[in-house]
Amino acid sequence: MRFTSARRLDDGVFEREFTLAEIPGILWTPASASASAPVPLILLGHPPLGLRKMYPRLVARARHCAAEGFATATIELPGRGDRPRWPAAEQAGADLRRALEAGEAVSDEIIDALILPLVDKAVPEWQAALDALLSLPEIGGPVGYSGGVISIGVRLAVVEPRIVAAALFAGSFVPRAMFEEARQVTIPLHVLLQWDDEGNDRQAALDLFDAFSSKEKSLHANMGGHTGVPQFEGDAVAQFFTRHLK
């Protein structure tokens, strides 16, 4: 992990860009974080639109988390931003756009081709980032995961024991195979669902929530479309992590 830039935001949050084996990432730590007072960490997932495009929303979430005493970090997804494209993903993306433009149902084949390789590639990268981040003296534990492509969150919740709680956004296509993995999730979950999200299958989201084996799982459904998650849900997510990471 190599830091490539560092700056202090106006609210005292320390923002550092880094690269980890060619993968760009960003780390935000609250002003209070130090080697003698390490803070818990929340990994910030994001939709596959590229880190640069997502930056405004990510830094807003990071500031919110920092105000509650959490460090946050994120990395670029495979095939996104400045990272090398891979042909199968480009093809799956093109197939998806074609189906959506034609008003067709998105087939299981397209969803699998779009999501499963992304999960397979991304999850080990987030785990490698976690190794590096937890080696920093100002980052303690425990670790939470929040948002982004829900299948990545599900896989991480299954395979990464350092993640003790996850806030998931049920707003992306879910391959059928992920329902099986969902049954293996036992950590506390906080699931956001936009009830009238036209690009999202509500029943699949409810089925996925039902599949999780977590003893503590909460579903928060709201109105407002895919990007219209109400501001007060940010507070609810912060309260969830405060309960489980402190």
Place this chain on the structure above:
Amino acid sequence: MRFTSARRLDDGVFEREFTLAEIPGILWTPASASASAPVPLILLGHPPLGLRKMYPRLVARARHCAAEGFATATIELPGRGDRPRWPAAEQAGADLRRALEAGEAVSDEIIDALILPLVDKAVPEWQAALDALLSLPEIGGPVGYSGGVISIGVRLAVVEPRIVAAALFAGSFVPRAMFEEARQVTIPLHVLLQWDDEGNDRQAALDLFDAFSSKEKSLHANMGGHTGVPQFEGDAVAQFFTRHLK
């Protein structure tokens, strides 16, 4: 409205029992409430088990609300507690118990007979209570409704314009006719659902949530069975009312 008892609880909350045309009720006001500083009011709904039996849970909710600066009040439901029974309700209750004991599905007829007359009788009583409560100098507005038999909350949300926000518990049988009324609800709603509530029809609860026309509606689903609503949901309800009543 005639006050029949008054006492100050250890946290400063002022508890007064009252009767209103033979209907017993309880009013709780925070220590801060006065004629020069009137407070918003939340009507506390409750399941039809009698006010005396429900008192421990009601006073806990009242204290929580008082800590946030709200007065709360509740009245006995028709045919419950010390109020006169009425034969049709007793019969519907007996039919329900028989169906449940036989492991049969509860028919629409039983649900209608159980709930619709209760709603028809209770709602005007809650409105009369509201008239009386709002005439007290220490009670201002606006007014919220929270919990209890969800069909009573739905009807109140439709017919009582002084109620500006409602927190509903999707945990009781809902007559088909109430879905039509749900479509007329437009005030902000906060709906609690216990996901694995064996005595409750999850799909009916989701359909009811879908039917509400409110632009702001949130569904919070949790694990833990009918009576296992997590403690943190009490905070979420308080935050909902703080957003809408202050």
